[in-house]
Amino acid sequence: MTRPPSSSGSARRxxxxxxxxxxxxxxxxxxxxxxxxxxxxxxxAAAAALREPNRLDWCVHLRKGGPALQWADCHRREAECTRPHVIDHQCTAPPTAPARPGRTRKTSVPEGQLALG
Ligand SMILES: [Zn+2]
Incomplete structure (x- = not known):
């Protein structure tokens, strides 16, 4: 019995x-x-150089269904992985304002804590 490829499919572009x-x-x-x-x-190597504590790189395995990202534990196993790597995206778009509900009441939060000069 072959198990169908389930959760870890391929990456979507x-x-x-x-x-x-x-x-x-x-x-x-x-x-x-x-x-x-x-x-x-x-x-x-280039991806490893861009790694940061909160920015990981991923080893790209080419599968039938397309590229699939895997944990880049190849850094530990091999001196140099020959697969392509990608690095976590750091978005440069401004954060979207949280969707405002239609009816907003004035918040009753004391302003002393929030008002920053
Ligand atoms: Zn982005």
Missing amino acids: VRCRCGRTVLRQLVGNRAALDVTADADELTA
Whole structure:
């Protein structure tokens, strides 16, 4: 019996608010991470150089269904991974204002805490 490929499919190419093309995919089996990565492919070394504590790089496995992002644990296994890597997308678009409900009441929050000079 062959198990159908389930949760970790392939990455979807979508356009971000900021206009860049990004790859989106749920990566991981147990605790899947909703990854949004730049679609630009980098070498493993270049991607590793861009890594930050909150910015991970991903190893791109080419599958039948398209590119699939995997944890870049290849950094530990191999001196240099030959697969393309991508790096987490850092969005340059301004944050969207939270959708305002139709009826907004004046908040009764004391202003002392919130008002910043
Ligand atoms: Zn963006």
